[in-house]
């Protein structure tokens with residue numbers, strides 16, 4: 001008899017997006033002619049950089065030519081892309097191209113990486129958080145029952161609140177695997193050098209491993225916030241970094257990302273020392289057959305001088321939208337965080353108004369769609385997230401509506 005993986009039943013049904021859709025649909029039905037301003041979406045709205053499009057088209061044509069066409073590529077990615085990433089993104093950081101694994105998304109790599117670890121590892125995740133860190137561990141059976149609070153037993157939550165400036169603090173207990181996200185989705189805040197150094201030191205002391213989601217690294221403007229954890233001394237021995245072209249270059253629909261697993265990263269188990277790089281290589285080669293050649297060409301084109309210019313312009317345009325929207329909200333008296341090192345604004349709800357009630361108010365009084373902070377976790381209550389990936393006209397119109405009360 002076939003039996004289910006019963007750990008699936010422990011997943012907290014992610015009701016967040018379906019619930020938002022339901023409330024928006026109900027409102028539309030009552031008010032058919034309303035024009036909604038969608039600031040909830042975390043998806044990009046601007047087209048691909050021209051360099052990427054040209055490379056994608058060129059590679060597609062190559063695929064139709066005898067002699068130029070390519071079949072299976074290396075599962076860890078073509079060296080032209082790994083070398084471009086190492087020399088541009090990790091310039092001066094001693095990351096070797098062989099330590100960079102090309103993949104089809106940070107989402108899948110983050111979800112899959114936990115497979116390298118024993119089921120008994122203790123995990124910590126930020127609260128609020130992007131959902132994949134927890135859910136992949138739930139499915140694997142690394143967590144205990146779902147509690148009434150919506151939290152999971154067997155997980156250490158790292159609260160990111162106004163009091164600690166949304167910066168996950170090093171725990172006083174030993175944890176084995178720690179998920180960090182900087183700049184953070186949803187709070188929009190980046191971790192500074194000092195805090196990352198504390199985490200690296202903690203990991204060394206506890207033989208722990210840091211899994212850093214750097215999906216928004218390209219958005220960092222604060223000189224105190226490192227773009228990569230590998231800028232921190234000792235990180236090569238304790239950290240893995242996940243990055244993606246999704247948000248910085250508009251690749252959400254193309255799918256291309258990479259994971260950096262340094263060769264110095266060791267795991268001590270069964271009385272011996274193992275290389276995580278070798279394990280991930282093995283896992284990747286077994287379960288993945290590589291990203292499409294034209295897409296890797298498109299990604300590599302982002303590292304040409306012209307491609308770099310286009311990516312910078314794209315990122316700056318989103319950051320400028322975030323800045324203007326944040327300024328506008330602050331002028332209206334709202335307390336707003338984030339938006340300086342990320343495209344997300346983390347806006348405090350008015351006193352005693354819950355995340356969902358504020359969501360409803362914005363929808364019904366101003367036809368603005370946001371995301372309730374409580375949907376990202378316990379500590380997100382009392383906030384809502386706005387995305388500056390929205391069209392500038394939608395952001396401007398949303399501000400006008402809020403201004404006119």
Ligand SMILES: *Cc1c(COP(=O)(O)O)cnc(C)c1O
Nearest residue numbers: 105106107130185215244246257
């Ligand atoms: C969008 C996002 C991802 C997913 O990236 P893909 O490469 O598109 O899978 C991962 N982490 C965070 C924090 C994100 O916001």
